[in-house]
Amino acid sequence: MLIEFRTANCLSFKDMAEFSMLASNDKTNGDNNTFLVNNRRILKSAAVYGANGSGKTNFVQAIDFMRNLVLEEAPIRNCAYKLDRTMKDEPTFFEIIFMKDNIRYRYGFEIDRKSVLSEWLFYVPTTREASLFIREKQNITIGRSFREGRILSDSIKKDKLFLSFVAQLNGASITQSIIEWFEDMSVMSGLDSDLSNTTDMLLEEGKSGKKRKKQVLDILNRFDAQIEDIAIEERYFVPIAIPADLEISDQARAFIASVNALFEKEGGGKKMPPRVIIYRKTYEDGKESGIEEFDLRQQESDGTKKLFALAGSLVQSLETGKTIVVDELESKLHPLVTKEIVKLFNSKISNKKNAQLIFTTHDTNLLQGNHFRRDQIWFTEKDKYGSSHLYSLLEYKPRKDASFQKDYINGRYGAIPYIGDFNSL
Structure with a gap:
């Protein structure tokens, strides 16, 4: 399961964007919308709202960008923030925290246009986090528990992730297990019906x-x-x-x-x-x-094509406890259908394996009826310079009985379009 994701200087995110599936101390819908892992509550779903062009799709694409680099489905290339020219030579940052086989991992890297500048992998074998490897350009420090990487650290190329390199040359290993986690995570566009x-x-x-x-x-x-x-x-x-x-x-x-x-x-x-x-x-x-x-x-x-395209991922995720990330989940779907998809994940009956659904949406109907806890609602908003910011509803500390839908539409939480006067047209 995914716990946290961070990125900086990527697409429309100039500054550090931090997303978390860690549940707050809120007890609302705790049995259905969260699950317990190592004494920590994790969220089963999260929705990201925002105006058109505010960065919702770029949030999903940033996750997919990292995934593709790890799986070597795309070469290292530039995705730096373009509206500030000083950022073009700055590194792009990715970091993700997740659980695999009941072990917590923290993995990340920094890249420029053609090479890996730094890379790190930590894990929590018992209670404390320990280093598996730390990389600074071509210099790699191997942790005591990361034997599979020792004989390979001197032969890594500057444009290749060490994690992917070790996984290719070792069969059943720590890195191969991590690669499998990235393979299992589905990142989808709700606008395309890939069957x-x-x-x-x-x-x-x-x-x-x-x-x-x-x-x-x-x-x-x-x-x-x-x-x-x-x-x-x-x-x-x-x-x-x-x-x-x-x-x-x-x-x-x-x-x-x-x-x-x-x-x-x-x-x-x-x-x-x-x-x-x-x-x-x-x-x-x-x-x-x-x-x-x-x-x-x-x-x-x-x-119907969209439902068919989603059906396979929904079945696999709910059956095995995988994570799905979907951009524009509600596109082409009736609001009641979107609501039912969310309910599949926010349920201890239909989601016994603790699968996760993370999605972007404009469907404000989901903000009413207690479908989400406050920590499950996120927003993206661009500042006057065009840089996207990602933040949680928790930052506004709304009351539990507040009308999230009404307050959002009225602009209380930001992340809405500023509509001009069309009469002048």
Whole structure:
């Protein structure tokens, strides 16, 4: 589970931004919205509010940026704050605190445009934090308990994270366990309906595949999707054949050849995104008459596609206790659906493995009805220089019975747009 995340000089965050899933001393909804780990209360969910362009998406992207660097899914590159020219040569800072196999880790690094300037990994084996390694450019100090890194510290490249390097060269190890934690954390955009995670789940064979399909159907139909069944058809690219007797121009032939060559190069074995088929009941004179199939990508609404895209991550997270970070969770979804997704996580019944949901949103309906504790509500706001600031509702010390929705809309907590006079237009 994620406990804290910090970043500085990253995207729109010039100064240090600190986010925490540590619960406060507030007792409100403690049984459902929090869980106990090593005598500390951890939050199951958190929502980040703010005006358009205030930094909500950049908060999610900063987490994803760090994740991609650790997993080596992206090269080290510049993401420094651009609205202050003095910051372009300053390091970008990342640090994350999390639990893996009941052990607390603190890992972070500083980078510039092309290299790692510093890197550190600490853990808490019993009660006190201890160093596993500390890096300053190419100089690495190895802790007593970090044997797996000793023979490798002299061969690290300046543009490679030591954590990732050690994990690649060691099988079952501390670093490999940490890499798995980053792999398990899902970072998603609610604006894009990427179906791949859910389709990959449904393509699993045997009992596992059947179980996953039932779980996905249960999730979808809990949100009133009215789906009887789902089928996944794997598809493969078939090169475009030109009949010998077909008269077409040389330019057309060259274009078709280039398309075929592109699929050969990028298709990875000529495999294409699978076709997702949704089955629904049909009726005649008010009576059930059969089943009709629909192509999810071609014939279903954006909302249904969004639900399908989310379903796989929701199932995996709730089943295994993983962390999901979603930008614009409510996009394309009815407010009641968004509310139900949050309730899945804020529940000791449906969330027995203590999965976490962190998301950005504009849905102020969630600020009423005691869905969130005060420590679960966060805001982003830009100052007059364009720098984003991240802060918790706790900083305003509102009463427990305060109307969070009303006070937020009225600007009491900031993080709202300043609307100008449109009459002049």
